[in-house]
Every structure is written in C-alpha cells, then in structure tokens.
Amino acid sequence: MAKLGVYENVVAQFDAAAELMNLDPEIRKILSTTINEVIVHFPVVMDDGHVQMFTGYRVQHNNVVGPFKGGLRYHPAVDIDEVRALATWMTWKTAIAGIPFGGAKGGIQMNPREYSLAELERITRRFTFALGNNIGPEWDIPAPDVNTNAQIMAWMLDTYQQMMPPLERNRSSHVVTGKPIEAGGSVGRDKATGQGIVYVIEAWAKDHDFDLAQSTYFVQGFGNVGSWTARLLKSYGATLLAVEDHTGAIAKPGGIDADDLVRYVRQSGGVQGYPHGAAIDHQTFLSTKADIFVPAALENQITAETAPWLDVMLVAEGANGPTNVAGDAVLLEKNIQLLPDVLCNSGGVIVSYFEWLQNKRSEFWDLAEVDSKLHKIIVGGYRRVRDTAREYQTDWRTAAYIVALRRLETVYKERGIFP
Ligand code: NAD
Numbered sequence: 041m042a043k044l045g046v047y048e049n050v051v052a053q054f055d056a057a058a059e060l061m062n063l064d065p066e067i068r069k070i071l072s073t074t075i076n077e078v079i080v081h082f083p084v085v086m087d088d089g090h091v092q093m094f095t096g097y098r099v100q101h102n103n104v105v106g107p108f109k110g111g112l113r114y115h116p117a118v119d120i121d122e123v124r125a126l127a128t129w130m131t132w133k134t135a136i137a138g139i140p141f142g143g144a145k146g147g148i149q150m151n152p153r154e155y156s157l158a159e160l161e162r163i164t165r166r167f168t169f170a171l172g173n174n175i176g177p178e179w180d181i182p183a184p185d186v187n188t189n190a191q192i193m194a195w196m197l198d199t200y201q202q203m204m205p206p207l208e209r210n211r212s213s214h215v216v217t218g219k220p221i222e223a224g225g226s227v228g229r230d231k232a233t234g235q236g237i238v239y240v241i242e243a244w245a246k247d248h249d250f251d252l253a254q255s256t257y258f259v260q261g262f263g264n265v266g267s268w269t270a271r272l273l274k275s276y277g278a279t280l281l282a283v284e285d286h287t288g289a290i291a292k293p294g295g296i297d298a299d300d301l302v303r304y305v306r307q308s309g310g311v312q313g314y315p316h317g318a319a320i321d322h323q324t325f326l327s328t329k330a331d332i333f334v335p336a337a338l339e340n341q342i343t344a345e346t347a348p349w350l351d352v353m354l355v356a357e358g359a360n361g362p363t364n365v366a367g368d369a370v371l372l373e374k375n376i377q378l379l380p381d382v383l384c385n386s387g388g389v390i391v392s393y394f395e396w397l398q399n400k401r402s403e404f405w406d407l408a409e410v411d412s413k414l415h416k417i418i419v420g421g422y423r424r425v426r427d428t429a430r431e432y433q434t435d436w437r438t439a440a441y442i443v444a445l446r447r448l449e450t451v452y453k454e455r456g457i458f459p
Pocket of ligand 1: 260
C-alpha cells in the first residue's frame with residue numbers, strides 16, 4: 041500500500057482554519073511554508089568495518105516567536121514529507137501553549153533496531169556533526185521523539201559541545217532537551233507528554249461531568265508517550281482494556297496493569313506474548329468498546345477505513361497526526377470528541393521549555409514545581425481551544441489551529457515583514 045501523505049493533512053487542516061478565521065492572506069503565505077529544510081547524507085563506520093551512508097533531516101518551519109523547537113525521530117518512514125508535517129505541527133503546538141519557541145522536526149531514515157548500541161552512538165554523533173550550526177541553544181533545539189531517548193540526547197549534547205571552543209561549552213547545555221537528569225535534564229521530562237495528556241483529559245472530564253475513576257481506555261503505542269499516559273491514567277482508577285505496539289496487540293477485559301506491562305516490555309521489547317492478556321488483531325484492537333482511545337504511535341492510524349471501527353466517546357491524541365482528514369470527518373459524523381495532538385501532546389515541549397530555562401539559569405526545579413507549571417500552561421491551552429471552538433462553532437482541531445494562527449498573525453502584524 042502506498043504511504044499516505046502526512047503533509048497534505050497539515051495543508052488541509054491549515055486551509056480550513058485560515059478560511060474560517062479569515063487569516064490575513066499575506067501572513068497565510070508565510071505560515072503555509074517552511075523556512076529552512078536541511079537534508080544531510082553522512083557516512084558511518086559499522087561494527088564490521090564497512091561504511092554505510094545515512095540520510096538525516098532537519099526542517100525548520102517558523103521562528104517568529106522564538107528558537108525552532110522539535111524532536112528527532114529514527115524510523116524507516118522518515119522523509120521530507122513527514123518531517124515537514126511534524127515541523128509545522130510544532131509551530132502550532134508552541135503557539136497554542138504560548139511558549140517562546142517556534143517549530144522544527146528532524147530525524148534519520150533508518151530502523152534503529154537493526155543497529156548495535158555502539159553503531160547508534162556513532163550514527164547519532166555523526167548526524168549531530170553533519171547538522172553543525174543548523175542546531176544551537178538559541179537557534180534550534182532538538183528533543184527525543186519516536187525511537188530516540190535521553191541517551192541519544194546525551195550523545196548529541198556531548199558531540200555539539202566538542203565542536204564548540206572550550207569557553208563556550210558550558211553555555212550550550214540547552215542545545216538539546218530531554219537529556220538524562222545527570223547531564224542537565226529536567227525532572228518530569230520523561231513523563232511530561234503523558235502527564236500533559238492526562239491533565240488535558242482531566243480538564244475535559246471536569247467540563248463533561250465525566251468520572252475518570254469509572255472509565256475505560258485503550259492505548260496504541262507503548263513507548264514514552266503511550267506507557268506514561270497508561271500509567272498515569274491508572275492512578276485515577278481508570279481501566280486499561282487493550283494495548284498495541286509494533287509487535288502486536290493485547291487485551292484483557294478486567295484491565296491490564298500498565299506498570300506490570302512496562303516491566304514486561306522493558307525486557308521483551310514489545311507487548312506481544314504478555315502473559316496477562318490475550319492477543320488480538322488490529323481491527324479488534326481499534327474496535328475496543330471503551331470511553332477513551334489514546335493513539336500514541338504514528339501518523340494516519342484513524343482514517344476513512346479505520347475510524348468507523350472506533351467505539352469510544354473521546355480520542356485523546358498522544359501521537360502527532362494520528363488522524364487524517366478523512367478520519368476526522370468520520371469522528372465528527374460519529375460524534376466522537378477529540379483532543380487534538382497540537383494541544384493534547386504539548387506537555388513534552390512545555391517541559392522541554394522548562395529544561396531549557398533551567399539550563400540557561402543554572403537552576404534545578406523539583407517535580408512539584410515542574411508539574412504545577414505544566415498543569416497551568418497546558419490547561420490554559422485547553423481552555424483557549426475549548427472557548428475558540430464555541431466562538432467559531434467549529435471542531436476542536438480547527439479551533440486549536442485558530443488559537444495558534446491568531447497568535448502568529450498578531451506577532452507578524454506587530455513586527456511587520458523585513459525590510
Ligand atoms: P517511542 O519510540 O517511545 O514509542 C513509539 C511506540 O509506537 C512504540 O511502543 C512502538 O512499538 C509503537 N509503534 C510503532 N509502530 C507501530 C505500529 N505500526 N502500530 C502500533 N504501534 C506502533 O515514541 P514516543 O516518543 O512515545 O512517540 C509516540 C508518538 O508521540 C509520536 O507520534 C511522537 O511524535 C509523539 N510525541 C512524542 C513526544 C515525546 O515527548 N516523546 C511528544 C509529543 C508527541
């Protein structure tokens with residue numbers, strides 16, 4: 041099957057919001073394209089001595105309110121279309137949150153499971169070297185995404201600093217976020233995206249008199265975002281009915297213990313074979329009858345083909361772009377409510393902003409401070425999107441775009457276009 045385009049979703053979502061809010065046509069031209077697109081090809085020596093070429097990307101969509109910001113993904117599906125879409129979503133996300141960052145994204149087209157740890161380190165270091173000054177602590181700040189983690193960020197930090205003159209090194213620890221805590225990371229960054237999703241779901245539940253303690257949910261993707269969301273929802277008393285990852289899907293009507301599943305996945309590499317759940321197929325998984333579905337894997341999972349299978353009240357998007365335009369139409373028709381990605385999964389970039397601030401000021405905040413500041417910012421975004429949906433009588437994705445575009449439109453009007 042041909043790969044579904046991802047960027048075409050962004051364009052369609054952007055056009056719908058721009059029309060409805062009457063976005064200034066001149067500013068619309070600026071925001072409908074990316075600013076910089078860097079593609080690097082670089083060689084890495086493999087463990088057996090032969091050389092392999094890799095292709096890496098960094099797309100910078102917009103920086104009118106602050107440095108470019110966004111994750112790095114290591115995955116075979118990474119290409120310019122996907123990275124462009126992900127970079128653009130980052131601009132909307134940071135604008136909705138109201139934090140002083142723009143949008144960027146990047147990655148390497150490869151399957152990291154095919155490489156040893158030593159090879160992954162060399163690939164990461166050589167990619168960082170190839171990016172050179174296209175990233176920087178006040179210019180463009182990468183973070184983890186699919187198949188990248190705190191270790192990868194530590195290697196990037198170290199490589200970047202080796203390229204600096206010695207007296208600049210300690211001034212650049214905020215060149216990446218999502219670092220290990222010992223290497224300058226923030227407490228609460230590992231769970232931040234999941235924590236943000238749960239804060240947004242909680243705000244939605246309050247508005248709808250919905251009792252989370254009695255609720256059921258299922259999660260697609262059990263990596264950073266999916267597993268933390270599952271674990272944190274457990275603390276409200278909600279019941280996890282099914283989980284799917286790249287190895288397969290499992291279900292248990294009485295509820296899966298998310299913490300136990302994390303331990304299993306850590307040693308086995310995936311949910312397949314989990315002894316306290318039954319294997320189910322993809323369609324059965326997506327047809328799970330539950331209150332909440334959290335897609336937290338990849339794009340284009342909820343489509344014209346699969347959206348009709350969903351039997352839930354709410355979709356809370358942990359992944360970026362899990363629903364395409366045709367999928368959105370089906371959700372609306374079925375009256376399934378939506379917490380859109382650019383709002384719902386913004387906890388990661390919000391706490392990345394906290395990490396960046398702590399590094400710049402040589403500070404160290406505790407978890408209570410990180411969580412309470414995250415709550416304030418993400419629930420603020422939730423309220424803006426909710427109120428905008430009411431104001432424009434529109435769906436929540438379009439409303440989220442309008443919140444972002446309004447802010448950016450105001451900034452461009454205030455600053456004007458150079459020269
Ligand atoms: P991760 O690499 O930690 O986990 C990805 C998960 O998706 C894994 O469990 C993997 O098995 C699963 N997966 C992969 N292919 C799949 C398939 N075909 N079907 C079902 N599951 C599949 O990545 P992550 O950081 O958790 O990111 C997940 C999503 O959340 C991505 O869309 C990412 O862009 C988005 N996101 C991540 C962050 C963050 O802070 N890490 C922040 C915002 C959004």
